[in-house]
Amino acid sequence: MTDERIDLSALDPTTDAERFEEVVGRINAAVAPAMAARRAGATVFGQVAGLWRPLLAAAAIAGVISAATLALVQSPAPENEAEIGLAEVIGVPQQIAQWLRSDESPDPSELLIALEE
Amino acid sequence: MAVARGPDLSDAILVQRARRGDAAAFEALVRRHYRAAYAVALAVLGNGMDAEDVTQDAFVRAVERLDDVRQPERFAAWLLQIVRNRARNYRGYRKVRATRPIESVAAASDVNPGADTERAQLREALESALTELNAIQRQVVLLHDLEGWKHREIAESMAISEGMSRQHLMAARRALRERLGAKFLKEYSND
Numbered sequence: 001m002t003d004e005r006i007d008l009s010a011l012d013p014t015t016d017a018e019r020f021e022e023v024v025g026r027i028n029a030a031v032a033p034a035m036a037a038r039r040a041g042a043t044v045f046g047q048v049a050g051l052w053r054p055l056l057a058a059a060a061i062a063g064v065i066s067a068a069t070l071a072l073v074q075s076p077a078p079e080n081e082a083e084i085g086l087a088e089v090i091g092v093p094q095q096i097a098q099w100l101r102s103d104e105s106p107d108p109s110e111l112l113i114a115l116e117e
Numbered sequence: 118m119a120v121a122r123g124p125d126l127s128d129a130i131l132v133q134r135a136r137r138g139d140a141a142a143f144e145a146l147v148r149r150h151y152r153a154a155y156a157v158a159l160a161v162l163g164n165g166m167d168a169e170d171v172t173q174d175a176f177v178r179a180v181e182r183l184d185d186v187r188q189p190e191r192f193a194a195w196l197l198q199i200v201r202n203r204a205r206n207y208r209g210y211r212k213v214r215a216t217r218p219i220e221s222v223a224a225a226s227d228v229n230p231g232a233d234t235e236r237a238q239l240r241e242a243l244e245s246a247l248t249e250l251n252a253i254q255r256q257v258v259l260l261h262d263l264e265g266w267k268h269r270e271i272a273e274s275m276a277i278s279e280g281m282s283r284q285h286l287m288a289a290r291r292a293l294r295e296r297l298g299a300k301f302l303k304e305y306s307n308d
Contacts, residue, residue: 006290008263010239013155013169020151027147027173028140031180038183039138 093117132189135180147176150193153264154200160255161204162211163248165240171207175200194274246296250289257282258289 014020087097095114099106106114126134126145134142154175158168178199186195247255256275260266261282266274268282275282 004290006258006262006293008243008259010236011156011159011165011243011259011263012152013165013172014152023151023169023173024144024147027176028144030173030177031143032140034177034180035135035138035140035143037138038136042137 127190128192129189132183132186132192136183143180146192146196150196151176153193153260153266154196156259156263157197157200157256158204159244159247160259161201161252162208163244163255165244167207167211168204171204172200174207175203178203191273193270197274242297243293246293249296250292253277254285254289254292257285258293261286262290 009015013023085097085101087100088094092100093114095117096106096111099114126142128146128149131142131146131149135146151172155168155172158171158175159165162168162171175196179196182199186192188195247259250258253275257271260271260274261268268279268286271277271282272279277285
């Protein structure tokens with residue numbers, strides 16, 4: 001006896017079809033703004049707008065990491081390397097190049113020795 | 118926009134479409150699960166009008182939190198948890214205000230009071246009898262005998278065992294029969 005179903009259909013909120021349609025209509029009206037916002041978010045522009053902030057944050061993080069990495073790996077150039085200029089690179093003897101950069105002028109014998117080297 | 122037509126589509130697909138703003142898909146979910154949601158709200162609140170308000174409110178809340186559904190195929194269980202929480206909150210709020218008399222509830226919901234008098238009386242008697250049960254028994258009997266859920270579904274939704282669901286159902290039916298008497302109850306032999 002007690003394992004038989006009890007008819008609770010009097011409590012069924014969908015039995016009164018007209019009233020149920022009113023209820024569904026009220027729910028639809030209440031959720032309409034949220035659904036419209038979802039539709040807007042689902043468009044290409046909406047997705048781009050949604051991605052904009054994360055992209056900006058990712059770019060900022062990448063910039064900070066790059067700057068830190070550059071600062072860590074960058075070392076000062078050797079002193080003698082700074083003395084090597086274009087003249088040396090194109091084959092002018094170092095001694096002559098130094099005379100060219102300085103106010104010092106060689107005497108003919110020094111110039112001859114430098115050229116022979 | 119392509120319109121989803123509910124009956125043939127799974128909850129998972131409807132949830133997916135509703136997340137993209139497909140109003141028809143969400144309406145299909147409302148139509149599919151309204152009765153179960155109402156049953157849970159009624160079980161917690163014991164009052165038809167309050168249950169209706171809370172059920173509608175729960176669906177609105179569900180749209181706002183639709184992205185939180187981790188298992189869209191289990192949308193119903195997720196929805197009913199929202200309904201339970203909203204109903205409990207509402208019950209707390211209701212304690213501080215006067216309860217609407219059940220006669221006015223019946224009058225407000227009847228389009229044709231004369232024709233529906235018998236039904237309204239039965240509804241009133243059922244709601245009154247349900248208050249004699251505990252909240253778990255009410256949910257089990259409403260989900261099983263009103264909504265037609267299986268014990269497996271009820272157990273999963275309420276985080277209880279199937280055995281406990283059966284026990285609660287038997288106890289609830291027994292109590293309802295004692296409270297109502299045979300004249301109100303139409304019984305089915307094919308349970």
